Amino acid sequence: MTADETTKKPSRIQQRNRSRILDAALDVFSAQGYRGATLDQIAEAAGLSKPNILYYFAGKEEIHVTLLSQTMETWLDPLIEMNADGEALDEILAYVMRKLEMARDFPRESRLFANEILQGAPRMLPHLQGDLKPLFDEKCAVIQGWMDAGKLAPVDPAHLVFSIWATTQHYADFAVQISVLLDSDAPAPGADSFLTDLFTKLLRSA
Secondary structure, three states: OOOOHHHHOOOHHHHHHHHHHHHHHEEEEEEEEHHHHHHHHHHHHHHOOOHHHHHHHHOOOHHHHHHHHHHEEEHHHHHHHHOOOOOOOHHHHHHHHHHHHHHHHOHHHHHHHHHHHHHHHOOOOOHHHHHHHHHHHHHHHHHHHHHHHOOOOOOOHHHHHHHHHHHHHHHHHOHHHHHHHOOOOOOOOOOHHHHHHHHHHHHOOO
C-alpha cells in the first residue's frame, strides 16, 4: 500500500472548517495587513478556537501564504486569457474588463495582495519571479507584436499593463473612498464605459 493510499482524505467537516478559516483570515488580513493580524482575530472571525485554527494550519504565516497562493492563481487567469491570435484592441479591452470584474468580485483578495506588495513581497517574491514575470514578459511581447503590426497605437507595453492594473484594482483597494466620493455603494459605478473609452482612445491605431 502506497503512502497516498494510507493518507486519509479530509472529511467534509475538516474541509468546511479549513474553508471557514481561510475566509475569516481573508477578512482579517485584507483589513489589518499581515503584521496587524493575529491568530486570535482569525479564530474569532471564524467562530473557532485558536487551538482549532492550529489543528489545520501551523500558524499565521501558513494561512497567509495559502491565501496569497490562491490569490496569485486567480490574479494570473485574466492575463493568461489574452489571446495573441485575437483582435488586438478587443483583447486588450477584454482584459481590462476581466480585471475590473475581479476588482468587483474579489476586493478582499486585491487588498491582501496590495498589502503584501507594500511590505516588499516577503512571502510572494518567488511567485512574482517564477510565475508572474515570465507571463508578463510573454504578454508584453504579444502587445508589442500587435503594435509592430500596426494593430495598436505605439505605447510602452509594460506601462500599458501597469496602467490597466492601476485603473482597475483601484476600485477594490480604495472602495471606501470611491463610495464616499461618488455617493454610491455600487462597485465601480460607470467604470466599464470610462475605461473602455480611455483605452480605446489610447490604443486605436490611425
